[in-house]
Amino acid sequence: MSHDGDCFLVPGPVRMAQNCLDAMATPTITARGGEYRDVMADLNSGLRAAFNLSPSQAVKKTQSWTGEDQYKVVVVSGSGTAAMEMVIANRFRKNDIVLVPTNGKFGERVAEMSGRFCSVKHLKYEWGRAFDLYELEQQLERKCYEALLICHNETSSGITQDAAAIAEMCQRHGVALILDGITSVGGCEVLPHQWGAEAVVVGAQKCTAGPSGIAAIAINPNFEKRAKIIAKQGDVNPTYYLDLLAALKKGDDDQTPWTPAINLSMGWAAALNNLKQEGLENRWARCSKMANGVRNLFTDIGFELLADRSQRSDTVTAIMYPEGIDDSWRTALGEKYDTQVIGAQDHLKGKMFRVGSMGETPIEEMIEGCKRMLNCFRDFNVEIPQIDVESYFV
Ligand SMILES: Cc1ncc(COP(=O)(O)O)c(C=O)c1O
Known part of the structure; x- marks a missing residue:
């Protein structure tokens, strides 16, 4: 051929398949009716497959966003950056310290973004060079870090981090691991559950071949627990549109707090079905x-x-x-x-x-x-x- x-x-x-484009051309439906709940359930189930999480049914009112492994997927109206901001803003307090090793533009952006919401120790490696795992270990031994954040697949320099080794270190030191998986989820091995990652972010327009302007996060119960404690203590970073707790309240009902990106959701659900099929x-x-x-x-x-x-x-x-x-x-x-x-x-x-x-x-x-x-x-x-x-x- x-x-x-x-x-x-x-x-x-990336290029979108015809069924994804066709799905986006569906005439308008209401955001709050059963029809949209069907779309959301389909999307949630496809996302769980792409994130390599335990399966859920693409059926409304069956808690399609969660599964046996207890991770939840949350759809974000916005590109990958919005989803990353949602994760960071809701998970950390101003005086938390996070470790962010980087070897390219998007990792550096994770460090920069984290600096808006908490304190950051930025370990800046040359673009394309592997992290010095010995140095990471030494940093984690300082026991001052709330989390380690990485850009898992650094699109600017073409390097994939050794997430398994980093995850093992984080687990040993009791430090949360958060991944920008925007160009890894759906394209190469990502094992959120096995790695014990608290949060992983994906953008639709990359490895899942969906439309631009919609993204999702996968979070585990530790993340949710921590975000709730911080909110209860009144120590939370200011957010409104990106308030994760508002999104969590709506998840069981296959709903989003604000008007969802309806047609983008339809397109992404179709693209994720292609991924499931492959x-x-x-x-x-x-x-x-x-x-x-x-x-x-x-x-x-x-x-x-x-x-x-x-x-x-x-x-x-x-x-x-x-x-x-x-x-x-x-x-x-x-x-x-x-x-x-x-x-x-x-x-x-x-x-x-x-x-x-x-x-x-x-x-x-x-x-x-x-x-x-x-x-x-x-x-x-x-x-x-x-x-x-x-x-x-x-
Ligand atoms: C690894 C990575 N992180 C973050 C982003 C930013 O994502 P978005 O443009 O969807 O906000 C990109 C975009 O190319 C990326 O490749």
């Missing part, structure tokens, strides 16, 4: 196969990848431009080859490009996209050998 048409290989927002582990495997192919192909022809070899992401690959190439290559790739990849952020702008391998992207599209990328580099006089691109994706 080959791929015709454009290649859309960005690390989110199977979570099959989706992880497809993303991994695509990322692995991209990594091996580009390193074999002499390109450098930004992230440390042992922790390269399966949902986004950050590739350094060869000498003499900048983002004008990306413009040409879009204009001449109808292929989209994304550039870099901050200090790496113009120095590298990023290829997304998430959502419902078929392998054929990735293969075709890679061929076009190589041809575009040839147009820019980069010496690229004739290479069997398909063989990297078998």
Whole structure:
């Protein structure tokens, strides 16, 4: 099978399937009736599958948002950043101290955001470098931290954190673990229950191939308990729209405190059903196969990848431009080859490009996209050998 048409290989927002687009075109329904409760139940059940939590029925009035593992999923009208803010603002008091190791833009944003609601010890590593786990252990031994927050899959630098090892440390030290899983949930292994994570955040437009502007969080009973204690003590950070307790009061009834993003919910529920149908582990495997192919192909022809070899992401690959190439290559790739990849952020702008391998992207599209990328580099006089691109994706 080959791929015709454009290649859309960005690390989110990703292309939405036709059934997701169709679902969003459903004529308006009321926000408070049984029909919307059906949508919410479908969405909750799909979210539990994407978060790798115990299953729930996609049926209203069956507490579809929770399950045997007692995690609850809460839908947030807003992008991933809103969901992350909801988690941080509601979980911490001003004088709590949190540890935030970072190795890219989105981790740095977690640290910055945390600073609005509590005290932060920011361990800033170079973009793409693995955290020094020995240093994290030493920090946790200080016993002053309420939580450790990580951007699990750092989209800006293409590195996935060793969450299992970090979770084990957090459990040993009795420190809460919170993950920005915005580009990992639904795309690579995330085990909230096994890791004992108090909260994990996902954005619809990334690995679950839903629409932009809607997100969700998964929280465990410890999180809920702590948020309630803080509120009771009157020590809570100011929130109104993002008041998690208000959302928790409505969950059992398949409702949200404010008007929900009705049509986005419908689209996301459809996209999550596609994920259920594919199977979570099959989706992880497809993303991994695509990322692995991209990594091996580009390193074999002499390109450098930004992230440390042992922790390269399966949902986004950050590739350094060869000498003499900048983002004008990306413009040409879009204009001449109808292929989209994304550039870099901050200090790496113009120095590298990023290829997304998430959502419902078929392998054929990735293969075709890679061929076009190589041809575009040839147009820019980069010496690229004739290479069997398909063989990297078998
Ligand atoms: C890892 C990560 N965290 C946070 C964000 C911000 O999410 P949003 O743009 O949905 O608010 C992104 C967006 O690319 C991301 O990749």
